[in-house]
Amino acid sequence: MLNGKTTQPISILLVEDHAMVREGVRHLLELEDDLEVVGEAQDGRQAIAQVKKINPDVVVMDIAMPRLNGLEAARKILLAAPHTKILMLSAYGDDAYAHKALECGAKGFILKQSQIHILSEGIREISRGKTFFSPVMARRIARRTQTTQERAGRMRPWNSRLSSREAEVLQLIAEGKANKEIAAELGIGIKTVEKHREHLMDKLDIHDIAGLTRYAIATGIIEASTQSTTLPW
Numbered sequence: 001m002l003n004g005k006t007t008q009p010i011s012i013l014l015v016e017d018h019a020m021v022r023e024g025v026r027h028l029l030e031l032e033d034d035l036e037v038v039g040e041a042q043d044g045r046q047a048i049a050q051v052k053k054i055n056p057d058v059v060v061m062d063i064a065m066p067r068l069n070g071l072e073a074a075r076k077i078l079l080a081a082p083h084t085k086i087l088m089l090s091a092y093g094d095d096a097y098a099h100k101a102l103e104c105g106a107k108g109f110i111l112k113q114s115q116i117h118i119l120s121e122g123i124r125e126i127s128r129g130k131t132f133f134s135p136v137m138a139r140r141i142a143r144r145t146q147t148t149q150e151r152a153g154r155m156r157p158w159n160s161r162l163s164s165r166e167a168e169v170l171q172l173i174a175e176g177k178a179n180k181e182i183a184a185e186l187g188i189g190i191k192t193v194e195k196h197r198e199h200l201m202d203k204l205d206i207h208d209i210a211g212l213t214r215y216a217i218a219t220g221i222i223e224a225s226t227q228s229t230t231l232p233w
Contacts, residue, residue: 009036010127013054015047015061015070016040016089025060028116035123044068044076051077051084058123063090063097066175067185069221072167074104085126087119098137108132162200167221169196173209174216 012029014037016022026037039054041047043065051059059077063070074086087108088101098109107126110119111134122132162170165186172182179197183190201207206215 007034009034010058010123011036011038011054011056012123013037013039013041013047013050013056013059013061015042015044015050015059015065015073017042017062017065025116025119029120029123032120035120044070044073047073048076048080051081055081056084057127059084059086060119060123061086061088063088063092063101067172068168069171071100071104071221072164072171074101074106075164078105085129087122087126087132089119095137098133102131109137110134111137162203166196166200166203169193170200170212170216171221173197174213174221 012035014022014026014029016025019042022040022042026040029035029037038056039050041050044061045068047059047061047070048068050056059074061070061073065073068076070088074088077084077086085108086106087110088098088106089110089112090097090101091112101109107129108122108131110122110132114134118134125132168186169182172185177185179190179193182193186193201212204212204215206212
């Protein structure tokens, strides 16, 4: 309570494809009086729909998820709800992922290896309009700001070459979806899917599915394999 007025808790949408991890994080966040998880989603597309439905203050979202990864989901969420703050979670500590998250509109980036109080602090900070990184990353990024683009080289091809739609198609191709399935998923025609596939192959100079899949894994669009994530929280 502040000046006799009750302060509303920060409303949170939790987006994570592993149900056990999602449940554990939700339980721990709800131990905090000023935080409230008001919704959950297991992939980027569900996250977009939930944001439109419940309009949370903060979206806490994994990067590597099926159907639509967190980075592309962040772009679409901010188009639909520009005042929503996004905090990205990742198992990968590469600075390139953090910079890419910021480019997509996220206000924070936290490693999954962090303690729960770091996540709680990050949610509070970005809800106030600030940016927030896991402490180890914050120190590293501060030292390396001048060389960010050089160190993020392996992410740069995706940043500069592919449109948002092409990145979506690439993810679905890498997940093993056929053109018909991709068309249904994205609500577009099969010929349009084929055109996007042709364009992204030309842009990347990769002309087989195995090569596209390797590229998607290397740039963090998808994970190499689906596996449970163990958190030390």
